Amino acid sequence: MLSMKQKEDTRSTGNGTLIFTWIALLLLTGLTVWIAGVNTDRHGVAVNIIIASVKAGLVLFVFMRLKYESLFFRLILLLIVITLTAIMALTFLDVLYR
Amino acid sequence: MQALVKYTDDVDAKMGMWLFLFTEMLFFGGMFLLYAVYSTKYSADFSGSSSELNRVIGTFNTLILITSSFTAALSLSEIKKGALQSASICLGITALIGIVFLIMKYIEWSAKIGHGIYPGSAYLNEMAHGKVLFYSLYFVMTGIHAFHVLIGIAVFIVILFMLRNGTVRENNSIKLENAALYWHFVDIAWIYLFPLLYLLR
Numbered sequence: 001m002l003s004m005k006q007k008e009d010t011r012s013t014g015n016g017t018l019i020f021t022w023i024a025l026l027l028l029t030g031l032t033v034w035i036a037g038v039n040t041d042r043h044g045v046a047v048n049i050i051i052a053s054v055k056a057g058l059v060l061f062v063f064m065r066l067k068y069e070s071l072f073f074r075l076i077l078l079l080i081v082i083t084l085t086a087i088m089a090l091t092f093l094d095v096l097y098r
Numbered sequence: 099m100q101a102l103v104k105y106t107d108d109v110d111a112k113m114g115m116w117l118f119l120f121t122e123m124l125f126f127g128g129m130f131l132l133y134a135v136y137s138t139k140y141s142a143d144f145s146g147s148s149s150e151l152n153r154v155i156g157t158f159n160t161l162i163l164i165t166s167s168f169t170a171a172l173s174l175s176e177i178k179k180g181a182l183q184s185a186s187i188c189l190g191i192t193a194l195i196g197i198v199f200l201i202m203k204y205i206e207w208s209a210k211i212g213h214g215i216y217p218g219s220a221y222l223n224e225m226a227h228g229k230v231l232f233y234s235l236y237f238v239m240t241g242i243h244a245f246h247v248l249i250g251i252a253v254f255i256v257i258l259f260m261l262r263n264g265t266v267r268e269n270n271s272i273k274l275e276n277a278a279l280y281w282h283f284v285d286i287a288w289i290y291l292f293p294l295l296y297l298l299r
Binding site (some may be wrong): 014029045051056080084 | 160
């Protein structure tokens with residue numbers, strides 16, 4: 001049987017980059033737990049959501065190789081993030097000022 | 099006679115997986131939206147309930163799930179270099195960590211159910227409305243997440259067999275790549291679930 005292969009991606013992320021990202025993710029988790037321990041008001045939660053987003057970004061760009069992907073993939077992701085943010089923002093405007 | 103042509107396109111295969119993951123993001127997004135609204139309306143109840151969750155198990159599960167994401171990425175990096183043996187080992191470790199994650203989840207849920215806290219229980223329904231909402235969201239969100247982990251483990255076991263019989267190899271690793279993409283997404287969902295459910299105070 002003949003085999004035809006299109007556009008195979010052979011690029012490989014260096015193990016050093018992967019290890020560095022892994023350690024960064026572990027440290028950020030430690031930071032999150034520490035912040036939740038010392039900061040008991042609502043600001044602590046907001047800061048932890050920001051840290052979670054940084055962690056998600058690291059996973060997306062390094063582990064999920066988004067840094068290698070075409071602009072098209074990144075634009076769809078951006079569209080999803082904008083959609084979710086808009087729905088969140090509009091819902092909160094409704095809940096808070098009803 | 100017409101020759102059979104096996105046509106593969108990694109970019110299209112990967113695009114299919116990304117499109118699926120985008121629908122998953124919107125799916126989880128809906129639950130996060132509910133959580134955000136109710137945690138604002140019933141902030142005292144949500145903080146109180148959150149502090150009743152086992153923070154040690156929550157933190158442990160976060161650390162191991164991140165580590166499993168790392169081993170999944172490492173597996174893909176190894177297979178692209180042609181190191182099939184180490185790719186298999188990394189993938190095996192990823193699946194094992196997934197199983198440990200589910201065992202910890204079982205222990206955590208069992209403790210809560212043992213205390214009479216589960217959706218629809220008489221004990222829970224007597225509590226404040228905010229607490230009922232928190233625990234309902236906690237069980238739904240961690241339950242659906244755990245179901246995703248279970249599917250991921252099953253997919254990795256199939257890929258391990260494919261690695262062994264040569265279906266997945268260095269120049270045909272898209273199945274492993276897509277499975278890893280799915281696993282990383284499950285990791286990201288947990289990265290948000292952890293501070294929202296366990297660290298709300």
